[in-house]
Amino acid sequence: xxxxxxxxxxxxxxxxxxxxxxxxxxxxxxxxxxxxxxxxxxxxxxxxxxxxxxxxxxxxxxxxxxxxxxxxxxxxxxxxxxxxxxxxxxxxxxxxxxxxxxxxxxxxxxxxxxxxxxxxxxxxxxxxxxxxxxxxxxxxxxxxxxxxxxxxxxxxxxxxxxxxxxxxxxxxxxxxxxxxxxxxxxxxxxxxxxxxxxxxxxxxxxxxxxxxxxxxxxxxxxxxxxxxxxxxxxxxxxxxxxxxxxxxxxxxxxxxxxxxxxxxxxxxxxxxxxxxxxxxxxxxxxxxxxxxxxxxxxxxxxxxxxxxxxxxxxxxxxxxxxxxxxxxxxxxxxxxxxxxxxxxxxxxxxxxxxxxxxxxxxxxxxxxxxxxxxxxxxxxxxxxxxxxxxxxxxxxxxxxxxxxxxxxxxxxxxxxxxxxxxxxxxxxxxxxxxxxxxxxx
Amino acid sequence: xxxxxxxxxxxxxxxxxxxxxxxxxxxxxxxxxxxxxxxxxxxxxxxxxxxxxxxxxxxxxxxxxxxxxxxxxxxxxxxxxxxxxxxxxxxxxxxxxxxxxxxxxxxxxxxxxxxxxxxxxxxxxxxxxxxxxxxxxxxxxxxxxxxxxxxxxxxxxxxxxxxxxxxxxxxxxxxxxxxxxxxxxxxxxxxxxxxxxxxxxxxxxxxxxxxxxxxxxxxxxxxxxxxxxxxxxxxxxxxxxxxxxxxxxxxxxxxxxxxxxxxxxxxxxxxxxxxxx
Numbered sequence: 001x002x003x004x005x006x007x008x009x010x011x012x013x014x015x016x017x018x019x020x021x022x023x024x025x026x027x028x029x030x031x032x033x034x035x036x037x038x039x040x041x042x043x044x045x046x047x048x049x050x051x052x053x054x055x056x057x058x059x060x061x062x063x064x065x066x067x068x069x070x071x072x073x074x075x076x077x078x079x080x081x082x083x084x085x086x087x088x089x090x091x092x093x094x095x096x097x098x099x100x101x102x103x104x105x106x107x108x109x110x111x112x113x114x115x116x117x118x119x120x121x122x123x124x125x126x127x128x129x130x131x132x133x134x135x136x137x138x139x140x141x142x143x144x145x146x147x148x149x150x151x152x153x154x155x156x157x158x159x160x161x162x163x164x165x166x167x168x169x170x171x172x173x174x175x176x177x178x179x180x181x182x183x184x185x186x187x188x189x190x191x192x193x194x195x196x197x198x199x200x201x202x203x204x205x206x207x208x209x210x211x212x213x214x215x216x217x218x219x220x221x222x223x224x225x226x227x228x229x230x231x232x233x234x235x236x237x238x239x240x241x242x243x244x245x246x247x248x249x250x251x252x253x254x255x256x257x258x259x260x261x262x263x264x265x266x267x268x269x270x271x272x273x274x275x276x277x278x279x280x281x282x283x284x285x286x287x288x289x290x291x292x293x294x295x296x297x298x299x300x301x302x303x304x305x306x307x308x309x310x311x312x313x314x315x316x317x318x319x320x321x322x323x324x325x326x327x328x329x330x331x332x333x334x335x336x337x338x339x340x341x342x343x344x345x346x347x348x349x350x351x352x353x354x355x356x357x358x359x360x361x362x363x364x365x366x367x368x369x370x371x372x373x374x375x376x377x378x379x380x381x382x383x384x385x386x387x388x389x390x391x392x393x394x395x396x397x398x399x400x401x402x403x404x405x406x407x408x409x410x411x412x413x414x415x416x417x418x419x420x421x422x423x424x425x426x427x428x429x430x431x432x433x434x435x436x437x438x439x440x441x
Numbered sequence: 442x443x444x445x446x447x448x449x450x451x452x453x454x455x456x457x458x459x460x461x462x463x464x465x466x467x468x469x470x471x472x473x474x475x476x477x478x479x480x481x482x483x484x485x486x487x488x489x490x491x492x493x494x495x496x497x498x499x500x501x502x503x504x505x506x507x508x509x510x511x512x513x514x515x516x517x518x519x520x521x522x523x524x525x526x527x528x529x530x531x532x533x534x535x536x537x538x539x540x541x542x543x544x545x546x547x548x549x550x551x552x553x554x555x556x557x558x559x560x561x562x563x564x565x566x567x568x569x570x571x572x573x574x575x576x577x578x579x580x581x582x583x584x585x586x587x588x589x590x591x592x593x594x595x596x597x598x599x600x601x602x603x604x605x606x607x608x609x610x611x612x613x614x615x616x617x618x619x620x621x622x623x624x625x626x627x628x629x630x631x632x633x634x635x636x637x638x639x640x641x642x643x644x645x646x647x648x649x650x651x652x653x654x655x656x657x658x659x660x661x662x663x664x665x666x667x668x669x670x671x672x673x674x675x676x677x678x679x680x681x682x683x684x685x686x687x688x689x690x691x692x693x694x695x696x697x698x699x700x701x702x703x704x705x706x707x708x709x710x711x712x713x714x715x716x717x718x
Binding site: 288291292295296297299300302303306307309310311312313314315316317318324419421422423424425426427428431432433435436437 | 601
């Protein structure tokens with residue numbers, strides 16, 4: 001604060017010390033009531049079965065004190081931050097630096113991703129993690145079409161992932177088709193299921209749509225569990241063929257790729273190959289989505305998210321527009337599923353629970369709905385970060401949940417909270433997501 | 442019935458349960474003319490609009506739209522988006538319904554969806570990026586640019602529609618409706634919330650749409666200065682029925698109209714009597 005006037009306005013705008021203390025006291029009181037039984041008194045069954053207890057008032061005092069001080073710190077922080085919705089001006093040099101960083105991140109990230117198998121060639125764990133992250137990036141990008149662009153809340157995305165995985169598994173084990181033949185088939189089959197889901201839910205919006213898609217995800221899983229003769233039920237399908245390098249198997253044998261190239265065989269070759277396969281699939285998803293956004297269909301999806309009634313008034317067939325969004329998202333889910341099956345070599349219904357749908361949806365929401373870069377960063381944060389917190393052991397979920405909550409307070413519209421226009425005359429100016437609607441089905 | 446009517450509304454009735462919002466309403470809109478539908482609040486004007494544009498299916502009655510070549514379409518049988526696509530009826534909304542998170546230009550591009558969808562070969566040709574698609578896209582952008590220029594928003598083409606001032610949003614919504622190249626443009630209170638200067642600009646825009654492009658306009662409006670200035674024909678509604686119809690001058694002096702407005706709102710009645718065409 002430089003002048004006394006600014007200090008005055010500053011003080012008059014903010015509640016005083018009394019307010020902060022009052023708030024801290026109330027928080028401490030709540031903590032006291034809660035923890036006095038949970039922490040203050042510890043009970044246990046004694047050796048003869050009687051109840052013994054002892055008090056831990058020092059621990060209780062420490063906890064209450066932490067809450068008291070923490071409450072003051074948080075309140076001070078909030079006052080320093082200013083009221084919600086404050087627009088703060090960023091200094092010009094910093095803004096330029098941020099803009100540059102924003103432009104530089106995607107290509108750098110891409111180059112780094114390409115180099116991962118080279119840098120971490122000997123670290124199988126990192127490579128496996130990379131494949132996992134990329135799988136979720138792809139799933140996130142696929143779901144982004146449905147949720148982020150078209151604004152249709154889909155809680156059953158894992159169903160298409162499952163359809164893709166089982167399509168490949170069944171086609172390859174029963175008919176002996178190769179991975180590269182099955183990949184498009186898996187995508188098409190998943191897209192067909194997307195349309196089948198789409199038809200009944202077309203009239204639903206918002207919460208109702210979410211519930212039906214959730215149910216659809218469960219139906220697919222239950223069908224897979226119970227259709228024993230086809231899917232093997234809970235035992236799943238094993239011995240799913242591994243992908244070949246366009247016909248050349250990646251094995252140690254005579255006709256394997258390593259032998260043909262005259263290099264020593266290593267199981268890492270297959271991991272690296274899988275890494276590049278999923279990278280290519282993810283980039284395909286990204287490329288198609290970016291192109292679709294600039295085509296009339298993509299613009300219609302976004303318009304649908306913004307205002308469905310206005311879309312119909314402009315002569316847009318909202319039925320087919322929604323169906324294409326479902327089908328496109330499902331197709332990418334199917335590709336990812338086929339990849340998942342070939343990577344694991346074994347699939348069972350346990351891999352396709354609601355938790356997977358929730359995770360992919362969390363990636364899309366956290367990334368910033370509709371943002372390709374945001375979704376990639378969110379997948380990296382959620383999947384990679386979850387592994388990172390492995391050291392926290394039993395507190396992993398706690399730390400992770402806390403990080404998510406803080407992130408959503410800090411950036412309620414996701415990591416990348418703006419959308420880029422699909423067409424512009426003079427300059428492409430990012431639009432704050434505050435303006436964009438989230439879509440109500 | 443006049444042969445050069447673009448729209449014939451014939452014994453239109455709309456019931457919501459026990460409420461009769463529109464009761465046996467008949468009126469015509471002439472081609473290349475501005476027809477206004479006025480009446481006190483709750484008279485059923487917007488319900489008529491929703492029936493014409495397919496958002497409601499009328500309980501009974503017929504709505505016929507006749508194109509220039511003589512081809513006529515019964516609107517009450519079509520869905521909302523087909524009315525916009527096949528019958529070429531475009532509309533705006535009482536409470537503006539732009540796509541707020543998309544730029545002004547994007548809003549106008551979405552309006553040309555159907556033409557662009559064909560040009561992009563149902564997305565497939567567009568995905569590959571064939572030259573004919575690129576040309577079609579350029580043509581669509583040019584069309585959008587022309588409209589942005591016409592409503593004075595060319596400078597703000599790349600701004601989010603939700604960030605535009607209220608008056609600009611109103612004009613942008615009209616431009617968006619016009620980008621669908623309609624035969625009949627239905628405007629639901631386009632002057633609501635505009636100041637005197639903006640209203641005058643709006644009147645000018647609507648007259649130029651009628652005179653330069655030959656688009657017929659059907660208008661709901663409370664701002665009597667706008668209605669009296671630009672309308673060629675006025676139909677007055679009250680409690681779901683038509684109480685008067687005719688040229689502005691005649692409607693203005695009609696005792697039934699004055700009574701309806703006096704009964705509903707004194708200010709509006711005075712506005713009707715005092716405003717001059």
